[in-house]
Every structure is written in structure tokens, then in C-alpha cells.
Amino acid sequence: MGKEFIEIFERWAESYDDAVSGHDIEYKAVFEHYEKILNEVANRSYGHVVEFGPGTGNLTKQLLKRGLTVTAFEPSPSMRKLAIDKLGERAEIKEGDFLNFHLDKEVHTIVSSYAFHHLTDVEKEKAIEAYSNLLQTGGKIVFADTMYESVEAYKRAIRDSIEKGFHNLAEDLEREYYTTIPILTKFMEANQFSVSFINLNDFVWIMEGVKR
16 A cells, blocks of 8 residues: 555544544544444454554454454554554554555454555555465455445545535545445455445445455
């Protein structure tokens, strides 16, 4: 993952938990059912879980509550510090990202929430290929992220945000690398995953892939 978003992560760090709690009207729909979304990801996880982009540690907390072993990789120093402060000694949160990480033990589930869109489609494909090489049969990828059923649906979301006066949200949607379900399905199936998608709000879907 490129470093182009690190400055944004640093700026968001202190306000992120307020935003996910629905206190920012522009992003209220993006984070609707936030706790349910995290729970859905955590409930689908098992074994040794690798988390990419834990941010302030909200999904990490849910995984740890279920007694799972978690190794997380976060590129933002400020986000990383907040997550460690929140979770204490239970947290193993290292510097790294979707494409730059080091593991020395077997992985059963790879998870992420609200982060995979920071990779281009080329990077997403490269990441999924790397995860396929890490996972054994039955291993999982479980990602919750903003994605769209078509390019037109993506463009419509930008137009709707502008019409509502949500210019920060529209700017985010245009700047970051949101993709479509058909593209992700292609990447997953090409790398030996059976994949399904569940829609949980107007923006966010859960993508669950099981290694064949």
C-alpha cells in the first residue's frame, strides 16, 4: 500500500472513534450498524487472525473478546498508539500494511474493516494472491469495506453525496480506490477462494472468502 494516505490517517486518528459512533453527520450512513459490522467480521474469524489496518483497535478488541490470537499491522503511528493504549498488553499491533508485513506463524483468518479501499485494484489483486499463498484449505479472508455492485453505483454514490452537501465524503469517495463486487469476485476466484458478499448498510459489504 502506498504511503499517500498516511497523512490522512494521522489527521483522522483523534476523531475516528467519534466518527464511527455516528457523531459526524457526513459519515453517519457509512458507519451505520458499525458494531454489527465488526461483530459480523469477528464471528466469521477463527484461529490465528491477521488484521490489516486496525486503526484505533475497534475490530481488534472484538476479536480478542472472542479469545482469538490477533496479529495486527497498522501503518499510522498515531492510530497504532491509540489502539495499543486502548487494548493494553493484549494487543500485538505492528508497523505494516496489506502488502508490507512479516509473519512467522500459521494464519487461519485475514480480516480488515474500512481499509481495503486504500489499495488500487492492482494492489488488491496482489494482496489477495499473497493471502492465498499464506492460507491453507479452509482459511478465510473476511473484509468489511465500502464497495459497489457496479461502476455506475459508485458514481451515483458520489453524486448523492454532493447533492446532500457532504463534500468531504464526496472528496473521499473520489480520492480513494473503491472498487466493485465483480472485480473482487474475479480476484478471489482466480486465487482459489469461494466468495460471498453481504450488504450491511448503504456503503459497506462484508466479503467472505474461503480457501478451496
